[in-house]
């Protein structure tokens with residue numbers, strides 16, 4: 295039996311897969327992991343060993359795109375999930391109980407993914423027509439028509455432009471002209487342990503390839519991600535005015551996930567700390583800009599339109615002569631929006647869609663029904679998968695299933 299992202303179910307008979315290195319998916323794995331080999335991408339394998347101290351002999355690093363023989367006439371292929379580095383969509387190719395489709399059945403487990411049209415061209419779909427996919431286990435994080443955030447390219451270039459404009463407003467020049475510009479704006483970007491690197495790259499580009507300041511711990515992780523632009527990251531706090539902090543530091547979503555609440559005390563403490571390291575008072579920062587890339591932007595998009603590319607909040611009640619603090623939510627998502635989910639299912643035409651992210655007290659059938667017009671109902675009677683629903687994460691009850699019967 296193959297199990298994806300469900301490590302609390304321990305059974306020596308299971309063959310485990312980890313779609314990517316985000317905590318809500320690897321819950322249950324630790325250095326004392328007892329239950330057999332974990333199959334994953336090469337980047338995820340490195341992180342399992344270095345961050346969670348899983349014994350290397352229990353980690354099986356598999357290449358992208360290639361058909362991997364799992365024994366007993368079962369195969370799997372990994373497609374880049376366009377989520378965080380190392381994240382994969384898993385395509386299982388298994389024997390079927392009937393002779394249709396050459397006696398094979400295919401199961402797609404999306405892990406977490408951001409659909410991109412190029413996925414339709416993926417060589418891994420092979421020579422078979424897309425219609426042979428029996429079931430798609432879908433990343434339904436944003437499975438609602440109200441989620442209409444733009445493409446990553448649109449958002450990253452908007453962020454780069456915004457940061458460049460804001461920084462240009464506050465750059466001070468020395469007496470001899472523009473030759474010595476002193477940046478007066480401190481830019482702080484929140485990211486997960488891994489993920490959102492494309493935002494950091496674009497901000498660097500927009501400021502003439504400036505360094506991005508990260509902690510030693512973050513740099514050690516970034517170095518394992520095969521990033522062609524690893525050189526932009528620096529652990530020298532004075533290297534630039536753009537710094538990265540952990541996700542959640544700049545603020546959090548209000549209960550329900552609709553409104554971002556900035557953590558002004560953290561912003562102030564971080565600002566003071568960075569300024570305390572600058573010897574010349576004239577060189578200290580006078581403005582703080584926090585950037586929070588997230589798909590949970592429905593609230594401000596509802597107010598300002600789905601084309602809104604950022605939402606600015608200014609710290610209230612600040613005296614005019616004191617530093618200014620602002621945060622910007624930007625609708626950058628590494629999960630698919632609703633339209634993209636529909637495009638992916640329209641392409642694959644599976645017999646069934648099974649949601650892997652279901653809100654607490656939510657009904658999985660409600661999510662499956664959102665794709666009812668796109669599935670191939672003639673095959674919907676096919677037998678195959680049984681799901682396990684379980685792990686609680688933050689405000690959501692996530693069910694990163696799945697059991698695949700083999």
Ligand SMILES: [Zn+2]
Pocket residue numbers: 314316377378406
């Ligand atoms: Zn993820």
